[in-house]
Every structure is written in C-alpha cells, then in structure tokens.
Amino acid sequence: MTAFRPATVRDLPDVAATLAEAFAADPPTQWVFPDGPAALTRFFSGVAGRVHAAGGIVELSPGSAAMLALPPHAQLPDDPAHGREGEMRNRLDEHHPHAPHYYLLFYGVRRAHQDSGLGGRMLSRLTALADRDRVGTYAEASTWRGARLMLRHGFRNTRTLHLPDGPPMFPVWRKPIDDDPDRPRGTGS
Secondary structure, three states: OOOOEEOOHHHHHHHHHHHHHHHOOOHHHHHHOOOOHHHHHHHHHHHHHHHHHOOOEEEEEOOOEEEEEEOOOOOOOOOOOOHHHHHHHHHHHHHOOOOOEEEEEEEEEOHHHOOOOHHHHHHHHHHHHHHHHOOEEEEEEOOHHHHHHHHHOOOEEOOOEEOOOOOEEEEEEEOOOOOOOOOOOOOOO
C-alpha cells in the first residue's frame, strides 16, 4: 500500500509533476492552460510552493499521488492572475463558502496509479481532519468523475459552475460528521 506523507520543500517538484500529469487532460485545466504541460507544471509549482509557505496541507505519495489543501486558518498569499486563470479564479471566488472549512485545492493521481484507490484515500485523510475540527470541506471538482468520487465520500453537489465559454465545474461541500455534539466547533483539538 502506498504511504502518504507531508511533503517537504524538496518534494515540491514531485508534487507539481504529479498534479500536472493528473490534470493534463482535464477540461477546465486545458481551458486555462492551452499552451501545454510546461505552463501547467509552472502553475502547480507555484501553487504548491504557496500552499506549503502558508502552512497548508501538501501531501505526497512519491511518484503516485499528491494533494494541496488549506485548513480553515490558512490563506494563500496574493498572486495576481490574468487571462483565463484570472477569469476562473474570479468565478470560483464568487461561489466560495464563507463558513470555516478545509479547502481542497487539488488532488491528483498519476496515470499509472489511477483507479487504485489513492484518490479516495486522500479524500478520507482530509475529511478526517475536517471531522476532527468539526468544520466543512469544500472543493471544486473539475470533472463529473471527480465529483462522483467526492459524493461517495459524503460531499454534496452545491451547483454546477460554468466557466465563460468553457467547461463546467462542480463545487461540492461536505458537512463534518459530528461524533461529539458537546464539543465546541472549529477548535482543532
């Protein structure tokens, strides 16, 4: 079984390469980055570095799978985006929930390891943190296939989001599973 672990700064190139491969054929990604793999790898390198620097969750199963997420207390530093990337960010920001939550930015599995359960294991790791902290989990699935996996993990489709002259995306929200109704919300304990 492939082990996940927090990524170090040295691991960030593997994180970026893993996500670039996983998202290479993704319709929203192709809409934002029509110039191909080099632009995609640069994008994921930048995002992984910013998430890591912000104290976010950067997890890796070396050479297999990677995940980038933000806990409720973390925020990415500003990084201006232009063109279609800016359009996508604006559209996503308009629909982003305001309640405290874990925000799953990206998770992906390299082609050779797809359909092996790694995606579900990453989701389970993240939702366990949200359940522990009694906050929701939010993501924008870029494909209906990804949304279906999230639905199996307790997420609910909130609405379909349409990019300008582009493909749809599927924002999903998961309420925490509350095993102790007397514990205060969002404590992280």
